[in-house]
Amino acid sequence: MDFDGVLHPVSAVKDWARDGRTLRELRYAPDKQLFRWLDRLVQMLDQYPDVAILVHSGWRTMSRDFELREYLGPLADRFIGSTSKSMQRYAGIEQVLSRIGTTDFVILDDATHEFPKNLPELIATDPELGLSEPGIQTRLQAWLDNPKDDLATHDEFVASSTPSC
Template sequence: MRLLFLDFDGVLHPQDPESTGLQHFCWLPFLARLLEPHDDVRIVVHSTWRYDHTDNELRTLLGSLGPRFVGSAPRAPREQAIEMVLGANKGTVVSHLALDDAAKEFSGSTVNLLLVEPHLGLSDVRVQAALSQWLSGRPS
């Protein structure tokens, strides 16, 4: 199994979507399209939305990707929460990638991080290309 750790704000929509005329989760279709041929990829939400929403609510927010949702990261700083999930699933996770727009949340640990621009998120073709490389198993 491969795990995709997912932030919402700045990744699936701009940090402040209303100010840009966009809606929450407006970039979710990009992710759905990229993940479609990769049945082994599961999603763990590490977004701060996990503090205000239940796992069932997060699953619903993910729309067509809801069936891939396996849970939210524990309450801890993002990097630490991701490391905790990876540690708890050692031996079953063959690869992981964290999508996030907040570099300050990560200190350079073993987390495989794909940083995105908060105003572009998954709409950025460079991010889509890097995600495609990870999904295809090619080094980036």
């Protein structure tokens, strides 16, 4: 999962950079500029305890895994790691999925240029609307309601993944 353009507008990060605030300061700021749509994801995943979260966001290059986990708040227990910092997004996702043997997944991201064209697993968000967009919620819900039979459970995913820092 990406953070910028999914859990908050890309412009919120641009404002943060301009103001010179740290990620930690902005994450816990009362105005909740970042992660403003995290609650929507929490609600959507509530009935699906086997869904795990792999972070491929650019945030993985400036945060350690324990911080990425912390940013996910109520979804922290679903965090199973991040993709390699040295790999492009899709290649990193493929590497992790191959290692754990999972073929049932979706990718939430606003940066469509990072992925193969017409990738059915990509749920491409609008950079300023992210998960707040009803159409995106509908696509995610459709996947949640119709998982493939070979989906690795959260526990299998965690057991087969190696922590990265």
